[in-house]
Amino acid sequence: MVDVDLTPLNSAIDSYVPLGRSGLLPALHAAQKIYGWVSEPVAAEIARSLRVPLADVHGVIEFYSLFYNEPTSTHVIRVCTDVACALKNADGILDHLCAHHGLQPSQTQPDLSLTIEPSPCPGLCEHAPVALVDDQAETNINLEKGSYELGRPPSPVYGSIRLLTSNCGNGTTSFEKYGDYVALKKALGMKPEDVINEIKASGLVGRGGAAFPTGVKWEGAAKAEADAGAKYVICNADESEPGTFKDRVLLIDDPHRTLEGMCIAAYAIGATKGYIYIRGEYPYIVPVLENALKEATDAGYLGNDFDIEIRVGAGAYICGEETALFESIEGKRGFPRVKPPFPTTHGVFGKPTVINNVETLCSVPLILSMGSTEYRKIGTEKSPGPKLFCVSGDVTKTGVYEVPFGVTLRELLDMAGGVANGRQLQSVLFGGAAGAFATSAHLDVKMTFEDLRAAGLPLGSGVVMVFDETRDMRQVLKSLGHFFAHESCGKCYPCQMGSQRQKEILDRLAEGKSLPGDFDRLQDVGWTMTDASLCGLGQTAASAVLSAMKLWPEMFQGSKV
């Protein structure tokens, strides 16, 4: 048993004690800030203070990648090894750093001075290759030149319009600069149901990937029966889809737009409490949000009828799934729940909840300010409004692109300066790891929900990751396979075992060691995950792989019987 001084822990977790089990993730984060990891006596003390069973505390630590129950340094370097960074020698960077410090990946110096580990996509793809150094972003790492940038990551924003991103690209927009919450004031002059009707009339659908009509969601929660005040508004800022980084830019550069969107949602449905659940890989955004909350409270927008609490995730892609996110706020392992019941009636703590993506919430003040009629003049009839695309990979200008729905893929790539280094386009990954591949045959497809659906491509969270002609797509598939095997929560059998089997088959493919029958195995595993998994993660864990098998069957030669 390790001998630990628990005094600093007790004062650090004191404020979480009244939260009970819901305070578990915040308490574990606080413990790791002090000790670097959660040893047995520390875990036992947290369990005792928050009144959570010991085995459950252990189960939670074991679930989240960023919690450690083995000796780990307070100083951690996390090197992204996911798709966009893998294109830019991420593995070489990890090896180089490890060799330099005499460590193996996921190892800690005996004196606890440093830990180095590979990391899933930390949402900095436009600056690939990247790493997280403690709470800072290390971007554009160049081994040959020995150069990198450390600190707040820049926010390159391009495109043909600047509505959602009007305050992005120049550092954090202070409350003073953002100005009064004009859209909220307008909403407060309306009846809550009229606010909901305005959102419905705008045609806004969720920007996190599922594209559910926002107004319908709000209406469901508004009509749900609940004790006074026992309704919640949650901002889903667990942006973890590899290739997605738009919410990072919106939150760090223009935090008040999200807060205003949440305030309007709270008024519309009658919520008194809100949460921003931000992924643990965005630690540098947390102080920005804390400051914005303080500014909004000082200005009187928060703290009276509605309050917002920040919750920080701990390394689990699955927590972007709304019900897994609720479990995480409640201090549990991030297992997705069976739906129905839906969040609008049974959300966090079993209460009616509206949960919206950052970009969705940022669209709300825009709609209220300009009115749904004007808003609908942007984009297409079936996909109204502006949309942010995260353009990364082999293009000249990577970054967030704001465009009206309806521009073509060709137009978007032209804005981004085309394929980098004068090379030819091989393919585009749409919608992220859970997305699908497109080729040059899709260049004239319009970027709308309806056109992409017809082309068999998901819009998802707006990922447009480009691969040039020189890329070996089998390596890309291998990387996706590793991602899902790492991120499957393990709850339902198809995904728990299927993501592992998929990884093994894709590893063989990438090494040129496919076995006869692998093609059919990959199809059966893929379709079983797609058809039979419990949640959206499992249902899309084979989506990109199956699309690759359809587009490039010849790539899988040798795996057929």
Next chain:
Amino acid sequence: MEIKLTINNQEVVADEGKTLLDVARENNMDIPTICFHEATTANGLCRMCVVEVEGMRVLQPACIVKAAANMKVQTRSEKVVRSRKTILEMLASTMDLSDAPEILTMMDEYGASAERFPDAERRESEVKDDNPMYVRDYSKCLLCWRCVQVCAEDAQYTYAINFEGRGYETQIGTFFDKAIPETTCVLCGQCVGVCPTGALKPKRQFLLEGGMSPQEISVLNTGRKRRKEK
């Protein structure tokens, strides 16, 4: 209230509120299950009971989904059979099914091959024999969650066990892997009773299977408190 729905093109009458699994079984239609148990909360984990419901994008777990008026259900469509067969084949490539005769029977029925996934990493662990009452062999565990559930709110409220790891690496475990006597376990045996695969086994059964005679076991003094010891 009674409702009418169609299962496998046959009209059936059911009480509102019953699950598709209940209704199918009342009508002698077979839907296989692994994680489902009458005494524990259904979580829809194993997905063996999935069925195709007209109008639904993905397959639905019959152990949870309620029968509804005019629902059209197929319990053995092509999609359903592919999923069940693949799940069984993945299980066989993952764990030791030697003590799970019901699952082996299902594999025969679905034509599932135990060798479908060559070179697959298996979930293996050492037998944990750390208390007088039961033995834990997690190489045989298929993560039905029943033991964790009966140890918690489904029965005993003891909270001695929970999960370790995540995804494929998930396993059932105690606080910092402590031996059972050092946990809150009260040796109630409910977890052993609901285990479908022999991953949890009474110590005596384990010893008998290992070739010991009842007489040899009795002198081991396992399972009995030494009353005189102070």
